[in-house]
Amino acid sequence: MNLEKMHDVGIVGGGAAGLSAAVALARSLRSVVVVDGGDPRNAPAAGAHNVLGHDGIAPAELMAGGRREAEHYGAQIRRGRAIAARRRNGGFEVDLAGGGSIRARRLLLATGLTDELPAVPGVREFWGRSVLHCAYCHGWEVRGRRIGVLGTSPLSVHQALLFRQLNDDVTLFLNTMPAPGAEASEQLAARDIRVVHGAVDRLRGDNDAVSAVVLDDDREFPVDAVTVAPRFLARAELYEQLGGTLVEHPLGAFIATGPMGLTDIPGVWAAGNASGLGAMVAAAMGAGVAAGAAINADLVTEDAEAAVRARAERTAPSTETRDDAVAQ
Ligand SMILES: Cc1cc2nc3c(=O)[nH]c(=O)nc-3n(C[C@H](O)[C@H](O)[C@H](O)COP(=O)(O)OP(=O)(O)OC[C@H]3O[C@@H](n4cnc5c(N)ncnc54)[C@H](O)[C@@H]3O)c2cc1C
Incomplete structure (x- = not known):
């Protein structure tokens, strides 16, 4: 039996996109768990440029700052790889390499891409x-x-x-x-x-x-x-396991999404290089924040609908009360 808590949002990938989404969601008091393999795409580079206010910052330092900020607001970060994903009990279950799994109502894939050299x-x-x-x-x-x-x-x-x-x-x-x-x-x-x-x-x-x-x-x-011009291939094993198909592009292949990151699979969002092959760090951050906001809005709607149903059940007269009223 899986005793893992059902989080509001599971995020696979703790790079620029995933951590930005985690901060936006955790600041909305959503319970968030991030699973991260710890190999952002720009890891080989000495510094990241065009990141306003952080020009030339070492990629590892930028990510460490992002993890600190996400954890400060209550996001949980698990180091390691997510190896399988499935829909379960109205949400998602994601297995981790080395054992264990996480459960979440919504899933954000911020897994980046592979540069095929x-x-x-x-x-x-x-x-x-x-x-x-x-x-x-x-x-x-x-x-x-x-x-x-x-x-x-x-x-x-x-x-x-x-x-x-x-x-x-x-x-x-x-x-x-x-x-x-x-x-x-x-x-x-x-x-x-x-x-x-x-x-x-x-x-x-x-x-x-x-x-x-x-x-x-x-x-x-x-x-x-x-x-060189690598082929940019979205890291999308989990998306494909969930039934998704990558879209081919002259530069590679990516996960198609709407403007806020929702994919073709209900409940699954994608952000950063997984869905935007040309996204640099700042764009990946922006896509992560947008997806975080959209996921929170989606959950707000679901929570409001559930509250309406619960309230209706609480205020509906019980069968006994109705029978009494008929008898009088
Ligand atoms: C050499 C190089 C230099 C670059 N320099 C710059 C630059 O100077 N400025 C700039 O703006 N952009 C730069 N970029 C682009 C930049 O790397 C991307 O814009 C950025 O990394 C995209 O962020 P992301 O969060 O989408 O993906 P990533 O940063 O790649 O993060 C994805 C994360 O997901 C994790 N992950 C993937 N699959 C799984 C899984 N199954 N389970 C758990 N975790 C998983 C990975 O471990 C990784 O930590 C550079 C790219 C390269 C290749």
Whole structure:
């Protein structure tokens, strides 16, 4: 028998989105339990940028602050992985790795996404430090340096143009991507972006940073940073177990939601990168707060309806009283 308390809200994922939702819900005096595996997506990066008031803060420090704030208002945080979810007794039951489970009336999936990196040796090794994907996250930090763009899809042209805004020396390595069309080629040439044909064999590094792109014909190009376009895949095992299906997108696959995070599955919300592949930290926080508010509103409605039913039962004349009235 599961002796776990039925919480108002179970949140899987204690990153920017999940913790923001937890704070909003706990501040509404909702009982909240957060299950978190502790590997936010930006963990490899030294600092998070475009987070107003916290520019450059270490991701682990930002999350520690979020956990403190959520716990201050009464949210419970469990470290570990949620491995299975099902609907049970009008709510949800979520199993935890290592045993035990949590129960909740509503479920928020704030599980983030997996960056599926191109399978080029060196990419994973330097990922998040000198192998980058986002001009807004790290572009300023490598401004004015030599940038190699590892071509994997037609979108790599856009990435090259984005980094060209910050760097004079940008080289697009076509690698596995199709040769750019006429319009793209003209833009690349007009912006002085070098285009190198041929497959990339590996990234070479010195002093813990990428230093060259090596082609499979042994040509070598010195660089200070390399940009890649990962496939963004929502971490959605629990959503799929509950019957949900991911939506395909040119950049990856995500959980579709309404504007406040409600998914196609009644009682299940999603926020952050799980449902918005492009959401940076601030956007993930905003989506978490919005989902928290929407879940609270949903529970307020359910609680009011239950109160109306309970009141009607309390005030309805009992059968005995009615019989007495008929007899008189
Ligand atoms: C290298 C890199 C650098 C970045 N730099 C920046 C930056 O400078 N500025 C910026 O704004 N954005 C940056 N981003 C984007 C940023 O990482 C995301 O916007 C942000 O992490 C999204 O927050 P989230 O809460 O949706 O997901 P995450 O932060 O990824 O959090 C998801 C959490 O859910 C947990 N989880 C997942 N599945 C389970 C499960 N089954 N059970 C329990 N827990 C689970 C994970 O352990 C994780 O803690 C960067 C991304 C990368 C890859």
